[in-house]
Structure formats: C-alpha cells, structure tokens
Amino acid sequence: MSASGTTASPFRQPKAVWAVAFACVISFMGIGLVDPILPALAEGLKASPSDVSLLFTSYLVVTAVAMLGVNWVSSRIGSKQTLVVGLALIVVFAAGAGLMNSIAGVIGFRAGWGLGNALFIATSLAAIVASAKGGFTGAIILYEAALGVGIAVGPLLGGFLGSISWRGPFFGVAVLMLIALIATVAFVPRTAKPTEKIPLSAPLSALRHRGLLIMGIVALLYNWGFFTMMGYAPYPMKLSATQLGLVFGAWGVLVAAFAVYFAPRLQRRFGTGRVLLVNLLCLALVMAAIAIGIDTPDVVIVAVIVSGAFIGINNTLTTQAVMMVSPVDRSVASSAYGFLRFIGGGLAPFVAGKLAAATTESMAFALGAAAFVIAVPVLAMGRKYLAAAEQEVQEPxxxxxxxxxxxxxxxxxxxxxxxxxxxxxxxxxxxxxxxxxxxxxxxxxxxxxxxxxxxxxxxxxxxxxxxxxxxxxxxxxxxxxxxxxxxxxxxxxxxxxxxxxxxxxxxxxxxxxxxxxxxxxxxxxxxxxxxxxxxxxxxxxxxxxxxxxxxxxxxxx
Structure with missing residues (x-):
C-alpha cells in the first residue's frame, strides 16, 4: 500500500458544520443534564419524585408526537429553517423552565422543549452531512465526536450547575443553545425547499409494515426500562448534585463508547438479532439488581454506570435493525421509530412514579426490568424480518x-x-x-x-x-x-x-x-x-x- 497522498482532516470544516456540531453537543448533553438535579429540584419545589418524573414525561411524549410531523415540516420549509425553529424553541422553553417557581410550570416548559428537540434531532445529522467539507466520512466522525462529548459532559455540567441551583442547568442550556442558534443563522447556508413533500400520515402509515412495527415496539419497551432508570435512580443513590454528575458522567462515557465503537464490532461478529437479545437480558439483570439493592446506594451506583455499556449497544443496534427492516424512506422510518420509542420513554416515568408512590421504589425498577424481559420475545418475533433484511441488503x-x-x-x-x-x-x-x-x-x-x-x-x-x-x-x-x-x-x-x-x-x-x-x-x-x-x-x-x-x-x- 502506498503511503503517499494526504487526506483532509475531518475537523477542518466550514463554520456551518461547527455551528451545527456545537448545537448537537448541547442537545446530547440534555440526555443526562437533568438527572443530577432531580433530588434538588424535588426539594426546592417541594415536589414528590412522582411529580418530578413528569419532567421526562412531558418532554418525551411531546417529542414523540412531534416526531410524526417533523418530516412534514422540513419537507415544506427546508432543513435549515427546521433546525433554526427547533433551536429557538429549545432556547425559549429551557430558559422558561429555569424561571418557574412551581413544578407544574417546569413540566409545562419541558413540554415545549420537547417540541424543539424533535425538530432539531430530525435535521441535525442531515445538516452536518450536507455542510461537511470532505464528504460523508468526515461528517460522521464529527457527529460521533459530538455524541461522545455531549453524553459524557452533560451530567458533569448538570452536576456543576446544579450544585449552585437547580435552575442552573436550564439556564445553561438556554445560553449555550442561543450561541448555537446565532451561529446556525449566521453560518449555515439557507437550504432550498425540498421538491417532494412528505404527507403528515407517512410515519403512521409506515407502521403498517410488520417488521418496522415489531422493532418499534421493542424500542418502546427498551425505552420504558431505560427512562425508568433515568427518572428514579438518582433518589436511592443519596448523592449531591456534583456527585450525581460524576456518576452519570461515567455512565455517559460508556454509552458513547459502546454506541460508536463496540456495538458495530459486536454486530459484525454475532449478528444484530443475537446481540440485541442478549443485551436486553443484561439490561433486565441490571434493573433487577437495582430493585433488589434499592437500599444500598453503592449497588445502585455501580448498576447505573454499568448499564451505560448496554444502553449504548442497544441504541445503535435497535436503530440499525429498524433501518434494515424498513421498506420506506429513511427519514420516514426514523420518525415512525422515534414516535414509538419516545412514547415508551415518556410514559415509563409517569407509570413508575405512580407505582412507586402506591408501593415501594423497588417496584418501579422491577417494572423496568419486566419491560426489558418482555422485549425479548417481541424481538424474537421480528428476527425473521431481520434475517430477510440482511439477505436483501446483500442482493445487488x-x-x-x-x-x-x-x-x-x-x-x-x-x-x-x-x-x-x-x-x-x-x-x-x-x-x-x-x-x-x-x-x-x-x-x-x-x-x-x-x-x-x-x-x-x-x-x-x-x-x-x-x-x-x-x-x-x-x-x-x-x-x-x-x-x-x-x-x-x-x-x-x-x-x-x-x-x-x-x-x-x-x-x-x-x-x-x-x-x-x-x-x-x-x-x-x-x-x-x-x-x-x-x-x-x-x-x-x-x-x-x-x-x-x-x-x-x-x-x-
């Protein structure tokens, strides 16, 4: 192999790419940003854990419903305009949440934040790919870097700002996203309106395909267990906001590493379906460990950190499975899949909160473990669609x-x-x-x-x-x-x-x-x-x- 010839660095990019990449980092931060402040927020607003869990429910349910319409919007106003609207909504509603003096007010503004999040995540990756210099590979490397930095740093920043005030993370996101919004408006070229307009009914119509529906239900059940943990694990740890930030920071490092680097390697060696089946069972065991060791903070801390590896694998391979079995346009498949998975993530904290209030905290995690277990036979029902899709992918x-x-x-x-x-x-x-x-x-x-x-x-x-x-x-x-x-x-x-x-x-x-x-x-x-x-x-x-x-x-x- 010749050693001559040079290749452009993926990090030598136009300002437009850096503007969107920065916004992606802040968006990914939002995954773990709120967790370190949950106990402080409950104490500061005199709210129960069940009430605070609605921060996840309002945000994710609105995101889920909005996913059904993001392609309808972007196919009519263009990707840049959709990106700008999403960023603007996040700025307004994140700042509004920080200004509230009641848990109901914070929950309401989190819902608006969810709408902005749906518009942003639907267009951000495509915007980086379209603007990147040096092609597809460089764009993907940048997006992977944004994913890793955002997920790992989000809890740390949330813990630091949360140690000052529970309002800190909300204002922090608003300021950072405002910077990203200004940069996006200034540097990202205006995109033309797409020639093909996607119907509003397209994502729901796509779910008529049995393979896509099965994988979407698997994602719903997986996110049910995942967001049960995200919504309730901070309480039994009995840590400060800074300490919680460190725990979820370690968790985020594993999520990013296993999503980007280890999941593809496991998939190549063992196959998508087999890795997902084993991974769901491992997540069920982790949740069961939290349920059993709920009164031992060290058990909960270790289990949460370890879960990051399995969550990273699941995020990547579930998405890959959906794309493989889907017979429709990739953006429509993503919207249909996003609707189901965010619905699961949104409903889980609400149901878990009611269950924990009526019984014990342990039962909330037991229900999360049950969701992972139920996902296994559902996935087994879809393995024939995965096998057929893998064969179809190989056919020229x-x-x-x-x-x-x-x-x-x-x-x-x-x-x-x-x-x-x-x-x-x-x-x-x-x-x-x-x-x-x-x-x-x-x-x-x-x-x-x-x-x-x-x-x-x-x-x-x-x-x-x-x-x-x-x-x-x-x-x-x-x-x-x-x-x-x-x-x-x-x-x-x-x-x-x-x-x-x-x-x-x-x-x-x-x-x-x-x-x-x-x-x-x-x-x-x-x-x-x-x-x-x-x-x-x-x-x-x-x-x-x-x-x-x-x-x-x-x-x-």
Whole structure:
C-alpha cells in the first residue's frame, strides 16, 4: 500500500458544520443534564419524585408526537429553517423552565422543549452531512465526536450547575443553545425547499409494515426500562448534585463508547438479532439488581454506570435493525421509530412514579426490568424480518443502461475487475484506471456503488436516494461503453451500519461474482472499506487495488 497522498482532516470544516456540531453537543448533553438535579429540584419545589418524573414525561411524549410531523415540516420549509425553529424553541422553553417557581410550570416548559428537540434531532445529522467539507466520512466522525462529548459532559455540567441551583442547568442550556442558534443563522447556508413533500400520515402509515412495527415496539419497551432508570435512580443513590454528575458522567462515557465503537464490532461478529437479545437480558439483570439493592446506594451506583455499556449497544443496534427492516424512506422510518420509542420513554416515568408512590421504589425498577424481559420475545418475533433484511441488503440491484453494447450479464466463469465508486470528483479517474487494468487482463469491468445508511448512536442518515445511486453508476457505464470496447456492467449495493460495513457488503458481492480484483480510491472511506473487505475475508482470493489520483503508479495491496 502506498503511503503517499494526504487526506483532509475531518475537523477542518466550514463554520456551518461547527455551528451545527456545537448545537448537537448541547442537545446530547440534555440526555443526562437533568438527572443530577432531580433530588434538588424535588426539594426546592417541594415536589414528590412522582411529580418530578413528569419532567421526562412531558418532554418525551411531546417529542414523540412531534416526531410524526417533523418530516412534514422540513419537507415544506427546508432543513435549515427546521433546525433554526427547533433551536429557538429549545432556547425559549429551557430558559422558561429555569424561571418557574412551581413544578407544574417546569413540566409545562419541558413540554415545549420537547417540541424543539424533535425538530432539531430530525435535521441535525442531515445538516452536518450536507455542510461537511470532505464528504460523508468526515461528517460522521464529527457527529460521533459530538455524541461522545455531549453524553459524557452533560451530567458533569448538570452536576456543576446544579450544585449552585437547580435552575442552573436550564439556564445553561438556554445560553449555550442561543450561541448555537446565532451561529446556525449566521453560518449555515439557507437550504432550498425540498421538491417532494412528505404527507403528515407517512410515519403512521409506515407502521403498517410488520417488521418496522415489531422493532418499534421493542424500542418502546427498551425505552420504558431505560427512562425508568433515568427518572428514579438518582433518589436511592443519596448523592449531591456534583456527585450525581460524576456518576452519570461515567455512565455517559460508556454509552458513547459502546454506541460508536463496540456495538458495530459486536454486530459484525454475532449478528444484530443475537446481540440485541442478549443485551436486553443484561439490561433486565441490571434493573433487577437495582430493585433488589434499592437500599444500598453503592449497588445502585455501580448498576447505573454499568448499564451505560448496554444502553449504548442497544441504541445503535435497535436503530440499525429498524433501518434494515424498513421498506420506506429513511427519514420516514426514523420518525415512525422515534414516535414509538419516545412514547415508551415518556410514559415509563409517569407509570413508575405512580407505582412507586402506591408501593415501594423497588417496584418501579422491577417494572423496568419486566419491560426489558418482555422485549425479548417481541424481538424474537421480528428476527425473521431481520434475517430477510440482511439477505436483501446483500442482493445487488442491476443498473440499466441506454448503451446496447454494455452487457447485463458476464460470461460464465470469467472473473471480472470490480471497481467501487463514490459520489466524488475522482470517480471518472478511478473508473478509467480500473478499465485500464481490466483491458490489460482481458477481463470484464463491473462498476459498483454502495448506497450507505449510516448509524450513529440512535440516529440514522441515508447518503443518497436509490435514483441518484443508479444515476451515478449509469453515467459511468455509458461513458465507458461509448469510449471503449470493454465489456462492463453496473450494480448498486446497499449497506446499513458503519463505513467498514460497506467493505463487508462489497466482499460478499465479490464472492458471488468470483472477482479477480477490486479497485478502490485511496481515501479515509476507501481505507475503511478495505478494512471491511479484510474483516470479511482475512485471506482474500482477489487483489485489492488502492487508486490514488495523486500518484502515477498503481499501488497494489
């Protein structure tokens, strides 16, 4: 492999990207920001834990309902405008919550905050991808960094500000989001209104698909247990706001690490369905430990921190499973899935609060453990849809062409040269170099493009539509056919997961066609693809050719 050639750092980005990334950090902070102040808030406003739990319920139920309409809104006013409205709502309602003198007032303003959150999370990842310099890979790295920093730092900031006053975290979010709002208005380019308007009924209509509905119910049950813990675990710990911030900070580090780094590796080794089944059972055991050890703060503290690993895995793989089984547009699938999971998260603290008030705190956590256990047979019902989806992901989509001499099928027993192309300025150079190699070996050329749906935490983003992916390959096929006598065909593959999953999807296709070699552009995405190829087949039966537009020679791996 050649060592020459340089790649742009994913952190050298336009101001627009940093504006949205900063807002993402603050948004992710909100996951654990409130937990350290729950006991102080209950004491300061003379409210019961059951009353305080409604902070989660109002926020998440409104977020859930709003998820049904975010695509309707964004497809009419554009992504930047949707982002700005969401940020503005968060600023207003976070500040309003901090000004309240009653628990009812805080609960009401948290509901408005939930509306802003729904608009923001529906567009933030897509906005970073659209604005990032250097392509899809750099954008995803930035979003992963925002996820890690936000989840880990949120509880620490909440604990620090909460040690001053329970109002501190609310005002802190308002100020930070105001900075993000000003930066977004100033630096993010105005986006055109989408040409296709999404109906308001689209997310609910998508739930008619049985596979998507089953995975959505799994997410509902999982979030029921998750937010039972988030809403009630701070009380039996008997810690100060600062100490609670440290506990949930450690929890957040595990959530981010396992969501971004460990979940994809476990999925590749054991499969999505199997990892999710085991993970749900592990979460049930953690919740059962809290229920049994409710009177021992150290048990609760350790159990909460450990749960971060399983929650990180679950967030990533549940989202991946939803995207795999969904037959509809990715944004519509995300909205339908978001509706169900946030409904579960919103109702859980309310029900748990009533149960704890009527019985004991231990029973609230026992109910959370039961939700995780019930999710296991529900997931088992959907495993056939996951298996079918995984097989479907591996099946190539032939690309039609208007040029007659481009063959749709390759001669029997002939091993082609496969060239993988992306939506970048170098694809013509890459295809031409691969065509030269194919002519030297007197073998056909197969032009492959992989449509990616990237999963980051519990968010998903599709890089392109099926139509644009087919057009990309068709353009190169037609160009090659008009300028050479080389036999060629084109295929579009589809992957769901991280960048290395592209390589594994490509490796499985190469096996099917018994390719002699595969050519890939030397780039961060290309190197990740090579890692995926080698992961799938440690000892490859084909050559991997890394093509670098900055080199005269062709380096072979």
């Amino acid at each position: 989509e032939p690309v039609p062409t208007t040029v007659e001499k481009v063959a749709g099928a390759l001669p029997e027993g002939v091993r082609p040269m496969v060239v993988a192309i992306g939506a970048n300025d170098h694809r013509r150079w890459i295809v031409d170099k691969a065509a030269q190699l194919a002519r030297l070996e007197s073998i056909p050329l197969e032009i492959i493009h992989v449509r990616e749906t990237q999963i980051v935490g519990d968010q998903a983003v599709a890089r392109e539509t099926a139509e644009s992916a087919h057009a990309l390959v068709s353009e190169e096929l037609d160009r090659i056919a008009k300028t050479t006598d080389l036999q060629a065909r084109g295929m579009v593959l589809y992957s769901v997961g991280d960048r290395e999953e592209v390589g594994r999807v490509l490796a499985r296709h190469i096996d099917r066609v018994n390719a002699r070699a595969v050519a890939i552009r030397r780039s961060p995405g290309g190197v990740a693809t090579v890692r995926g190829l080698l992961d799938e087949h440690g000892e490859t039966s084909y050559n991997i050719v890394l093509l670098d537009p900055g080199l005269a020679d062709i380096p072979l791996v």
